[in-house]
Amino acid sequence: MAVMAENSRETQPHVVIIGGGFGGLHAAQSLGSKAVRVTLVDRRNHHLFQPLLYQVATATLSPGDVAEPLRQIVRRHRNVRTLLAEVTAIDLEGKTITLAEGDQLQYDYLILAAGGRHAYFGHDAWEPLAPGLKTLEDALEIRRRILSAFERAERLCLEARDSGEQVPGDVIKALLTFAIIGGGPTGIELAGALTEIAQHTLAGEFQGIDPRQARIIVLEGESRVLPAMPAKLSHKAETALKRLGVEVRTHSLVTDVTEDGISVGEEFIPVKTVFWAAGVAAAPLARTLGVPLDRAGRVPVEPDLTLAGHPEVYVIGDLSTESKPTGPLPGLAAVAMQEGRAAAENLLRSEQGIARLRFRYRDRGAMAIIGRGSAVAAFPHGVQIAGPVAWLAWLFIHLYMLIGFENRVLVLMQWAWSYLTWNRGARLITETSISEAIEASARARGRPRGRTSA
Amino acid sequence: MAVMAENSRETQPHVVIIGGGFGGLHAAQSLGSKAVRVTLVDRRNHHLFQPLLYQVATATLSPGDVAEPLRQIVRRHRNVRTLLAEVTAIDLEGKTITLAEGDQLQYDYLILAAGGRHAYFGHDAWEPLAPGLKTLEDALEIRRRILSAFERAERLCLEARDSGEQVPGDVIKALLTFAIIGGGPTGIELAGALTEIAQHTLAGEFQGIDPRQARIIVLEGESRVLPAMPAKLSHKAETALKRLGVEVRTHSLVTDVTEDGISVGEEFIPVKTVFWAAGVAAAPLARTLGVPLDRAGRVPVEPDLTLAGHPEVYVIGDLSTESKPTGPLPGLAAVAMQEGRAAAENLLRSEQGIARLRFRYRDRGAMAIIGRGSAVAAFPHGVQIAGPVAWLAWLFIHLYMLIGFENRVLVLMQWAWSYLTWNRGARLITETSISEAIEASARARGRPRGRTSA
Numbered sequence: 001m002a003v004m005a006e007n008s009r010e011t012q013p014h015v016v017i018i019g020g021g022f023g024g025l026h027a028a029q030s031l032g033s034k035a036v037r038v039t040l041v042d043r044r045n046h047h048l049f050q051p052l053l054y055q056v057a058t059a060t061l062s063p064g065d066v067a068e069p070l071r072q073i074v075r076r077h078r079n080v081r082t083l084l085a086e087v088t089a090i091d092l093e094g095k096t097i098t099l100a101e102g103d104q105l106q107y108d109y110l111i112l113a114a115g116g117r118h119a120y121f122g123h124d125a126w127e128p129l130a131p132g133l134k135t136l137e138d139a140l141e142i143r144r145r146i147l148s149a150f151e152r153a154e155r156l157c158l159e160a161r162d163s164g165e166q167v168p169g170d171v172i173k174a175l176l177t178f179a180i181i182g183g184g185p186t187g188i189e190l191a192g193a194l195t196e197i198a199q200h201t202l203a204g205e206f207q208g209i210d211p212r213q214a215r216i217i218v219l220e221g222e223s224r225v226l227p228a229m230p231a232k233l234s235h236k237a238e239t240a241l242k243r244l245g246v247e248v249r250t251h252s253l254v255t256d257v258t259e260d261g262i263s264v265g266e267e268f269i270p271v272k273t274v275f276w277a278a279g280v281a282a283a284p285l286a287r288t289l290g291v292p293l294d295r296a297g298r299v300p301v302e303p304d305l306t307l308a309g310h311p312e313v314y315v316i317g318d319l320s321t322e323s324k325p326t327g328p329l330p331g332l333a334a335v336a337m338q339e340g341r342a343a344a345e346n347l348l349r350s351e352q353g354i355a356r357l358r359f360r361y362r363d364r365g366a367m368a369i370i371g372r373g374s375a376v377a378a379f380p381h382g383v384q385i386a387g388p389v390a391w392l393a394w395l396f397i398h399l400y401m402l403i404g405f406e407n408r409v410l411v412l413m414q415w416a417w418s419y420l421t422w423n424r425g426a427r428l429i430t431e432t433s434i435s436e437a438i439e440a441s442a443r444a445r446g447r448p449r450g451r452t453s454a
Numbered sequence: 455m456a457v458m459a460e461n462s463r464e465t466q467p468h469v470v471i472i473g474g475g476f477g478g479l480h481a482a483q484s485l486g487s488k489a490v491r492v493t494l495v496d497r498r499n500h501h502l503f504q505p506l507l508y509q510v511a512t513a514t515l516s517p518g519d520v521a522e523p524l525r526q527i528v529r530r531h532r533n534v535r536t537l538l539a540e541v542t543a544i545d546l547e548g549k550t551i552t553l554a555e556g557d558q559l560q561y562d563y564l565i566l567a568a569g570g571r572h573a574y575f576g577h578d579a580w581e582p583l584a585p586g587l588k589t590l591e592d593a594l595e596i597r598r599r600i601l602s603a604f605e606r607a608e609r610l611c612l613e614a615r616d617s618g619e620q621v622p623g624d625v626i627k628a629l630l631t632f633a634i635i636g637g638g639p640t641g642i643e644l645a646g647a648l649t650e651i652a653q654h655t656l657a658g659e660f661q662g663i664d665p666r667q668a669r670i671i672v673l674e675g676e677s678r679v680l681p682a683m684p685a686k687l688s689h690k691a692e693t694a695l696k697r698l699g700v701e702v703r704t705h706s707l708v709t710d711v712t713e714d715g716i717s718v719g720e721e722f723i724p725v726k727t728v729f730w731a732a733g734v735a736a737a738p739l740a741r742t743l744g745v746p747l748d749r750a751g752r753v754p755v756e757p758d759l760t761l762a763g764h765p766e767v768y769v770i771g772d773l774s775t776e777s778k779p780t781g782p783l784p785g786l787a788a789v790a791m792q793e794g795r796a797a798a799e800n801l802l803r804s805e806q807g808i809a810r811l812r813f814r815y816r817d818r819g820a821m822a823i824i825g826r827g828s829a830v831a832a833f834p835h836g837v838q839i840a841g842p843v844a845w846l847a848w849l850f851i852h853l854y855m856l857i858g859f860e861n862r863v864l865v866l867m868q869w870a871w872s873y874l875t876w877n878r879g880a881r882l883i884t885e886t887s888i889s890e891a892i893e894a895s896a897r898a899r900g901r902p903r904g905r906t907s908a
Contacts (some may be wrong), residue, residue, distance in 0.1 A: 043607060045882065046882050064880035072881070074875075083608075204529060406868070409871075428499065
């Protein structure tokens with residue numbers, strides 16, 4: 001019986017899934033142990049639980065807590081294989097995808113779930129100055145910048161004091177200012193966590209600077225933060241942020257980002273550390289399809305999630321957009337997961353010669369965490385909550401959604417630990433970043449190599 | 455009273471400690487809240503618990519579990535300040551140290567604890583081909599290489615099979631071979647953990663290759679592994695390694711390392727992944743002292759740990775060597791910690807005008823872990839144990855020595871999890887390493903950009 005199954009496998013249709021995020025992974029799992037051969041292709045060897053990524057960036061969690069090897073997640077499905085590779089092009093006519101070094105892979109069905117990345121709206125030069133938060137590497141870079149800013153300010157302060165010079169107050173102030181461009185959930189979460197770091201975690205560990213004097217600014221172009229949520233919750237979130245000491249600026253479009261600060265119209269804000277949480281665009285892979293894309297580079301799909309004229313190609317998650325009177329679906333994990341399962345189901349229906357179903361998103365709500373004991377959540381049927389109850393709901397829902405029992409236990413423990421002690425277990429500056437930080441620090445002081453006596 | 459203490463602080467002697475490893479940190483803690491001003495300088499913002507670093511390299515633990523911010527460790531001592539900086543030179547006459555970007559710092563006392571780094575015995579070209587394990591970055595690089603080797607082998611296998619070509623058996627075999635140069639504790643621990651990864655963690659997750667066929671080789675130049683331990687334990691360790699399937703080669707001096715393999719005399723072993731656990735030399739900073747160093751670049755010190763002719767300078771840990779009839783002390787954490795405390799005590803004695811004490815190392819023993827349920831330990835008075843009891847002792851001693859209560863709990867949990875499930879929580883390939891791995895994989899196949907159909 002096992003031999004028969006092996007033999008018949010060669011003739012089974014080959015499904016290629018590009019992307020192991022929420023959409024691709026749920027499609028792969030839904031096709032697991034079905035009569036298809038599945039190849040799951042991703043540049044990374046791990047599925048990333050993006051909703052908790054900001055906690056890696058703000059030193060509460062370690063990378064291993066929010067990521068799980070794809071190979072391990074799908075290991076029990078013998079018909080699913082994992083390929084660590086970057087896809088560079090898709091040939092719809094030839095039913096072929098091209099991998100980074102030129103190899104090609106043929107498919108009978110394609111599920112395209114390559115996701116999104118930061119969009120700088122034509123200002124790509126801002127990217128190194130204001131990194132965004134999409135990958136584990138991004139999170140470690142943000143963590144490094146946050147911690148290094150305090151270290152650099154401290155060092156400037158101590159050196160000036162040791163040598164009897166005037167402490168360069170303006171530079172210190174710019175080093176202790178953090179600007180977050182974008183007031184969506186990621187921006188809010190980063191701002192809230194940054195406040196805790198400055199007010200509690202680092203307080204009392206420095207002798208030159210006072211980390212509690214850090215200034216944290218959230219800049220949102222729209223009229224309110226969390227613009228995708230009900231207005232009442234936006235205002236509750238804004239109030240909660242202000243209570244934490246965060247400066248919330250709405251109607252604030254950033255017009256320039258430089259090494260020394262950001263411009264908002266005529267105003268210039270001196271700030272050394274800027275993060276980008278403002279825009280998401282579809283992965284550039286979509287462009288290789290040769291079909292018209294929407295403004296954000298997303299692929300318009302039919303109501304059954306297939307590409308018009310290509311019933312063998314599904315596009316899901318942040319990469320796709322369904323033209324609806326209500327506008328595109330939000331870029332949420334829940335949307336991608338439901339689309340992944342629906343694409344898998346439609347694919348199997350096609351194989352069986354049954355009509356495909358129209359995809360219908362079941363709204364499970366949306367939420368954002370602000371700080372300890374503080375969150376906002378909008379559930380279906382107009383249920384809106386804020387405060388400690390929303391916060392607890394956020395914690396439990398995210399723990400529940402996390403893949404891997406070990407991850408759940410470790411994350412729960414680290415949350416409990418952070419909550420009780422205000423401490424953060426992953427406060428590490430890694431990579432060969434120190435000499436760079438030092439150079440930048442020397443530059444910031446705007447004076448030649450000096451001499452400090454103690 | 456507090457004001458008086460503040461005022462008198464300016465006149466207190468300034469102690470500069472270079473290095474926040476076991477030696478420097480214990481010196482700083484011993485000087486905490488004493489009548490001296492202490493500046494602890496390190497390139498990293500964290501103290502690293504090196505004995506568990508191999509577990510980060512082999513995906514059991516996350517970087518945050520084995521590292522703790524220096525600033526946090528010394529936070530309760532108001533007289534200890536932390537400086538994130540790289541020291542490039544020491545001027546003994548001017549009592550000054552120079553930092554990477556040219557700034558200088560004056561000291562009244564100096565405790566030099568800059569530690570060691572890998573020594574390639576004149577073969578520095580081997581370093582990129584055979585990385586060692588000293589820093590968190592090293593550990594992540596080793597983890598990446600281990601996991602990528604399996605991924606590359608799998609991909610070659612699947613692509614050849616899909617396109618109906620012959621699977622390149624020799625290349626696959628070289629990719630699934632891992633050579634560890636050096637049979638000391640680090641080499642043994644890496645080899646044991648690698649076996650577990652291949653035999654259990656990854657087994658059953660690949661469809662082209664069988665990870666259990668991985669070949670793991672330990673090469674030791676001396677006549678036995680763990681040459682610093684009693685011969686009986688060396689032989690027990692060797693037997694335990696062989697039982698795990700590790701190839702142990704003693705009397706094996708590696709004469710060349712290339713991208714395709716290593717040479718041991720006349721013999722060439724095709725191997726794509728090589729790690730260096732063979733030699734440690736003192737940090738190059740020692741050379742700037744302008745005093746004669748020993749063969750490994752270490753600084754000879756007086757019996758009271760001071761530098762000859764410079765009673766204000768202490769050199770401790772892996773950077774120092776005391777000329778003794780019994781030879782230099784081993785490069786153990788215990789030695790560095792005891793020396794750190796002794797240097798601090800002698801420094802305070804000098805301040806008080808009391809004679810300094812001769813340093814005497816209290817041997818607490820040495821141990822090495824081989825695999826689950828298997829370790830060897832040599833305690834004072836000839837007590838030697840091996841097997842499960844030694845393993846349990848290893849676990850508890852290392853947990854106990856780990857700094858930070860949270861780290862202890864997290865590490866214990868992850869050990870329990872790994873033990874029960876054979877799973878490893880930190881199996882992540884990070885950094886922009888994939889395209890590099892892919893290129894290498896294309897090169898390994900030795901053919902131009904091919905075409906694979908599925």
